[in-house]
Amino acid sequence: MYRKSRLLIIALTTVLACRVVCAQHVHPQSSSGATAQLPVLVDGSKTPDQIPDALAYQHYFMAVAAHPSPSAQEQSRQDAQLLPLQLSAADQQALILRLASFRTQLDQLENNLANSANATPAPSTPSQLASPNAQQAALATAALAGLRQSLTPDGASRLDQYVQTRVKAHIVIYGTPK
């Protein structure tokens, strides 16, 4: 009787303690300070439809956008990146211009973030982290809206086709399983 009761208490206590702690932190399989790989939530190569459009465009714009006066290396990289889209000259120019504007805004955002990080050694609240990400996403959304105005229907279609089929297939989302 005594033994059973003690086991019951220990089990109950463990379950309840775990309920509190585990619910708070569903985290990568590592102890604090170690390097951990997050579990894959969505593998775009397998389920591209589960990659949100906005996220795919954000990633693509961040990877492709060059500065308004790009270096030779940056220019060559962007030329190679845009090659598969097979855009008309006018559409390609419109895309490059819009992405240059996006790059400028993105740099500004990152500079602000860096300055703010220097002023305060580490972000202390969730909102400080969420804000730059949200702003990046907002910049991408605005760039996409602008592009849909400036590209021809054919150009917009080619860009979207590329993002849907190529970009999404090369995105992996990691995180906390639901």
Next chain:
Amino acid sequence: MRNLIQLGLMIAAALLSVAPLSGQCQMIYNVSVYADASVSSDLSTIYAYSSGADNSTTCNCTHSNYQATLTVYAPNGSKVSRTQPGMQSSDSMATNDLMGTYDAVAQQALNCSCFGQVLATASVPARVSPTVTIPAGISYVLYGPDAVGYNLVQAIGTPPGGQYAWSVTPANRLSFSNGLMPGVAQLQANTPSAYQNDTVLTANYTYSGTAAVPATTSTTVTVYRYLTQGSYNPISFSPPTYGYFGNVYYSVYAQPGQLLVLASGLSVIESVSQTSSNYSGAAVTFQGNAQTNSSGNIVDYLAVKSNNPLPANLKIINDQEIFVEGLYVRDNTVTFSNSTATIGNNGPYN
């Protein structure tokens, strides 16, 4: 013993009464990585690039020290790697004409104040292989020996310096000989097409043992079949010479497709024989050009020349045959009167 049980139950009750922290805030990771690679049009450089996004809900934890690392592995095992602060990275590698599959591996790292360094990775293979195109194609291949060099087709392989090989379907339709430049083939038509674009030329290109996806183009092997004729508007000689002269222009057509041949320099031969004549005091001249002119026309000079006025009832009849590149394309009955020549077309008509 009883006290111990009571103590345990009290602890359990206390824990149950605590609102789960999950109700307040739950740490939810959401980090995405995009990795991709592109090859320059001349295949000299492979560009790899990545971007990351952190849409995590961090609760009381903080994320910082973002680093994006990109590594490109070549088929021969060599690699380049670059780490940049933030959420983007790019790097490039000269291919040095090394064909094959490269791999780009992107790693997005961040420091979580609660759980330490967290990594998210993505990788992408990038195939670098030679390419070949037939930029202009050849809409028709003229039947015959092609001494002028009209039947040329060019493929362009990238990177340059590889080996070209041509093939055709159906196989007996034509044969290839090397042109003056790599990638240029001169076509010798063996049999004419049955219908338009029924012949497929394929250019294969291999560089450093790696084959490009072949390029194809459709064409028609045409045969010179018939001529169409312009009007004859003669000019009179001035006395003391009598008679008239002028040019007749012919256009060359090939089949199938009733193709107007615009090729200059095609050989033209005409054969003329007199059928009848009621006047012996005049000389009749047929002088066709030996080759099609710059517009692709045959120009035939016809004249009747005499030292005396031509009789009113003049009637000289000739039979004329015309050949292009050795192929019979026209038979005429040419009747000269005292003021003009009438050309009767005996075919072929198409």
